[in-house]
Amino acid sequence: VIRKGVIGQLLLLGLAATLSMPLLAAFPELQAALGPPSVSLLVGAFVFGLTMQIADGCGSGTLYKAGMGVPLNMGILPLFALGSFIGSAHLDRWLALGQTAPVGLVDQWGAGPALAATWAVLIAAGLGVRAWAGWGKAWLDKRWVRGALALALLAALNLVIAGQPWGVVYGFGLWAAKLAQAAGLFDPTANCLLGPGRAPAAPVADAAAGRHEHHQHRHPGRCAVGGGGQAQPSHKALSARQWAVGLAAGFLMGYSSRLAFGCNVGAMLSGISTGSVHGWIWVPLAFAGTLDRRARAAPLRLLKADL
Amino acid sequence: MTPRRVAPSFWLLLLAFVAWDLRHSAPLNLWREPPLLAAGSGQAPSGGHCSAPK
Numbered sequence: 001v002i003r004k005g006v007i008g009q010l011l012l013l014g015l016a017a018t019l020s021m022p023l024l025a026a027f028p029e030l031q032a033a034l035g036p037p038s039v040s041l042l043v044g045a046f047v048f049g050l051t052m053q054i055a056d057g058c059g060s061g062t063l064y065k066a067g068m069g070v071p072l073n074m075g076i077l078p079l080f081a082l083g084s085f086i087g088s089a090h091l092d093r094w095l096a097l098g099q100t101a102p103v104g105l106v107d108q109w110g111a112g113p114a115l116a117a118t119w120a121v122l123i124a125a126g127l128g129v130r131a132w133a134g135w136g137k138a139w140l141d142k143r144w145v146r147g148a149l150a151l152a153l154l155a156a157l158n159l160v161i162a163g164q165p166w167g168v169v170y171g172f173g174l175w176a177a178k179l180a181q182a183a184g185l186f187d188p189t190a191n192c193l194l195g196p197g198r199a200p201a202a203p204v205a206d207a208a209a210g211r212h213e214h215h216q217h218r219h220p221g222r223c224a225v226g227g228g229g230q231a232q233p234s235h236k237a238l239s240a241r242q243w244a245v246g247l248a249a250g251f252l253m254g255y256s257s258r259l260a261f262g263c264n265v266g267a268m269l270s271g272i273s274t275g276s277v278h279g280w281i282w283v284p285l286a287f288a289g290t291l292d293r294r295a296r297a298a299p300l301r302l303l304k305a306d307l
Numbered sequence: 308m309t310p311r312r313v314a315p316s317f318w319l320l321l322l323a324f325v326a327w328d329l330r331h332s333a334p335l336n337l338w339r340e341p342p343l344l345a346a347g348s349g350q351a352p353s354g355g356h357c358s359a360p361k
Contacts, residue, residue, distance in 0.1 A: 027346040033358035066317065074317035091360060163345025163352030170357040178328060257357065266357035276358065 006129045008144030010122045015152035016273035017118045020159055024274060025111035032106060032274035033165040035261025037281055038099035040091065044259025045267070045282045047252060049289025052264075054249035059168040059263040062250065072238060076250030078176075083254025084169050085176035089186070094259055105275030114275045121280070155273060165270030169257040260286070 024030050035041060052058040055076055057065050062080055065073035105114035130139055158166045180186035238246070257263045261278055262271060268286070271279020342348035 023346065029349055029351045030346055031352060031356075033356060035358040036360060069314055071313040074313050077317075078320070095360060160346040161344055162354070163341075163348075163350070164354070164356050165358075167357040170355045170359075174355070175324070178332075179324075182331060261360070262357040271358060278358065 004138070004140055004144055007126055007140050008148050010126045010129075011140070011145065012148035012151050013269065013272050014119050014122045015148055016155045016269060017115055017275070019152055019156035020165070020273045021106050021111040021115045021118070021275055023156065023159055024106045029163060030159055031164045032104045032276055033167070033262065033266060033270035033279065034102035034104050034274075034276045035267065035271065035278035035282075036095070036099045036102045037278055038095055039097040040094035040099065040259045041261055041278055041281055042285055043094070044087075044256040044261070045285035046289040047256035048260050048263065049286030050292055051249040051253040051256065051289075052286075053290050053292070055246055055253055058253070058265075059172065059257060060265060062253075063168075072243070072246045075243065075247055076253075079247050079251040080169075080254035080257075081172040081176040083251040083256075084173035084258050085180065085254075087255035087258030088173045088177070090255075091258055103277040105277070107275075118272065118275065151269075152273075155269060159274075165266070165274050167262060167266035167270060169254065169263050169266060172254060173258060 024032055048058075052061070055062065055073075057073055057076075059080065062073050062076050066077045105117065108114070109117070133139070155166050177186065257266075260282055261267055262282065264286075267279050267282040269279075270276075271282060273279075341352075342350060345352055
């Protein structure tokens with residue numbers, strides 16, 4: 001399943017890039033998902049990869065699992081929003097540790113060369129996965145092809161309609177920011193979440209315009225191990241320790257998602273498919289975060305505790 | 308907290324937040340709606356994105 005899933009994700013990235021990069025070149029008002037290569041990105045992507053394993057879902061994974069009625073993810077969602085908001089508020093300090101300007105391959109090279117380079121790296125990665133898994137084994141089925149095609153089309157449609165690629169975690173932070181602002185705990189004009197150039201009413205108006213709360217129900221980039229697709233509403237309570245670990249992971253996941261300039265959707269899918277170099281940096285760092293065995297086992301332990 | 312209490316609390320809080328947001332946010336201005344399709348409109352999107360530092 002993991003082998004087919006990786007190839008399916010690579011196919012999704014390639015198809016989305018095939019649709020998105022020519023659009024970006026043809027319509028200058030469309031924007032790529034450009035994040036700055038930075039210390040913030042390195043730390044954020046690694047922590048995000050680690051914590052999404054513990055929390056058994058990334059940004060959109062938390063959304064749909066909360067909607068499915070999984071208690072832990074219902075608890076994680078508000079903490080993810082809080083973490084995303086605080087991460088946004090701290091982002092300027094993280095960026096002060098070191099950053100370079102965002103690099104967009106379409107801007108630098110044009111759509112054709114950028115797309116060719118993207119496919120070349122994706123094919124190389126796919127061959128690497130096949131060599132690791134064994135050449136004789138099945139590596140793709142129709143469901144993954146159909147899913148990749150559907151998501152690529154929807155991602156391109158998002159770009160055409162909204163003018164910017166698919167994203168998730170900015171909306172989470174906005175929810176918490178609204179509450180903090182209403183409570184008088186946060187001055188939006190003095191912080192990088194909104195920036196001095198954005199009036200306090202701006203994000204509200206933006207949200208009303210439906211411009212930056214793009215949610216998805218599911219995407220294949222979430223957890224490679226541990227409960228992916230197995231989530232069921234639990235009927236037994238987790239221990240206090242399991243709750244504490246899961247909720248803390250959810251908070252850190254939200255915080256790190258802003259440091260990483262996106263999650264599996266905003267940074268990986270949207271970043272790579274629109275030619276942002278930060279998406280290519282995000283992937284190996286987040287993958288490294290998932291390699292911790294204890295983190296990978298956490299969802300399985302939670303699942304066993306539920307059964 | 309038991310699962311039976313988590314689900315009702317979650318949905319109640321979410322509905323309360325949506326209701327509060329609808330009540331306190333600026334009303335929609337239909338005369339300042341963005342174009343239906345950003346592509347070809349000549350207008351760059353003004354909303355935030357998670358990949359952007361601001």
